Amino acid sequence: MVVFGTTFFNFDSFIGKTESTEIIGNPVFSHCYRDILPLMSGSGRFSLGDARRPLHETAVLVEDVVHTQLINLLQQAAEISQLRGARVISAEDLLFLMRKDKKKLRRLLKYMFIRDYKSKIIKGIDEDDLLEDKLTGSSNANKRQKFAQDFLNSVDQTGELLAMFEDDEIDEVKQERMERAERQTRIMDSAQYAEFCESRQLSFSKKASKFRDWLDCSSMEIKPNVVAMEILAYLAYETVAQLVDLALLVRQDMVTKAGDPFSHAISATFIQYHNSAESTAACGVEAHSDAIQPCHIREAVRRYGRKIGPLSPFTSAYRRNGTAFLAC
């Protein structure tokens, strides 16, 4: 996570603002991505911390960002697998791309393990599943875990990556998200909570075929395999989550607090994107509205892409294409 300015991040101001707002009814999506969009806009982001009825514009923007990032990611992965001489993009390429950011890599690995574990349990419960599994003859028990371990074994030169398997540190970002969710749900009544839970269950992996089409995989020469698609779906979800996290931070920053010694400097870190008076007003007033505005998203992406620190003009990092991936 990038350090955002000097403001000390403080969740408390969010607590009072989680009532639902009547900003929008149900906008009609004339987008060609209308299947993915509802997933990401309404419910998906609600479950990640946005308001109950997120803005349509924000949804469109988020979708755009995620789409761009995933396409770039895919292209880089394709290049790497070409280097390897493989015919499909496999999970190894994606893991390789993520090697720079340990925390995110560890989160991804944990996700894969949990997936394995869950299939193991579900198999034990339903006898039909048990037979299915025996019949297919493959022991998928720890397929993903073994696979990841083998790969990291081969790539790891300094031993840091392998150390991640034993590492049991708390993932702070995940912790924050859990705490935020807990806070939000504590004050909900049961109907709202049911809705919240349903929205949390949305993911990109549920509609795998639509996801593939959305990513326009068919036009690529090298296609990702099944495990790689799972990982991509997870990365897409993570990107949305990251965006929401960062946008909330930005929104927090924009609120001027009494007694904050740097309040006069805040405007300097926040570049005004909008030209029309209407949206300026909207952003200015937004302090009391719940939903994340597109300006927050843009600002979040801008800050994320910027390198901070004394050596920033000299580091090239993974930004060959000029985009920093939110997910890795």
Place this chain on the structure above:
Amino acid sequence: MPSAPRRAPRPLALGSPQPPTAGPLPMDEETYLELYLDQCAVQDDLVPPRSPLFSPVVPYVYPPNPSNPETTFNSHLESKETSGDFSSVDLSFLPDEFTQENKEQAVIRSKHEIEENCETQSQQSRLPLPSGQDVGPGLDSSSLSSSRSHLHPGDANSIQSSPEKANSNPSPLASITPMTPMTPVSECSGIVPQLQNIVSTVNLACKLDLKKIALHAKNAEYNPKRFAAVIMRIREPRTTALIFSSGKMVCTGAKSEEQSRLAARKYARIVQKLGFPARFLDFKIQNMVGSCDVRFSIRLEGLVLTHQQFSSYEPELFPGLIYRMVKPRIVLLIFVSGKVVLTGAKERSEIYEAFENIYPILKGFRKA
């Protein structure tokens, strides 16, 4: 047709053999529990709830005129207490027709387990039980540490309960009861998880010709290219078996231990009738799955935060929270609707115990 060699029947050596002929016995599990809890409800009026740490041992006072079946019922409990672990007794010599009696004994035994669990459960629950409302993460550390102690009740509690048992002897009525509740047993959830699936294995101890079995047996599937075993199904009890050429067999789908055993014997008999010298060795239950409904919504986000080291909740992956209980070693799948699935048990008591352990925790995260 060769019949299985009959071993000399042994007497029912299960501790003190009480003939299970008292009145209420043809009832099923739920009515047993209700009967028991009715007693507790009456008793509650007589004994105020006290914390086990501070109150003296309160003898279990029965209602003044217990009806006959109930006293017999409880005397069974006392005798069963000394009979040792049911599942460790080898009943392989028993013919299938014996299952009816076994079932009754199993039911009595499991009732006893529930009461014992209520016992230890209510003692434990004093420590971490949050009040009925929702608890925020502010109570994190305290509930975490107490939940850890709660879930590793281990020897501390059982040691604690045995000296208390000794103390309760003075009252003449206490000798009837096997336990010394410190708190009203209505703390116990009153919900009994139902078994949904039992997976067991048995060794038929002879090499089998799968092709022959598949050809001659009804309801048998065999596709050697896909999988190296015969899949056989019977309708009563409704189960499926995988029979391997080594003679080992896996039986799944039964709803109770007895049914699983009965089904396995039926499959063994089928194999026998086909001409193989099948025996019935090492019948072992490998996994038991139970499920139940706590009837209130559960706030899973709170649960995953306070019990992080045991639970994982990834709603985009699976809608339920996966809780890995350490003692007993059971995995629970907890859903928002209040349904709970318990799996990984080798014995019925583990499922009951696990549920009694989780119930107060779930109550603390009840979503009104």
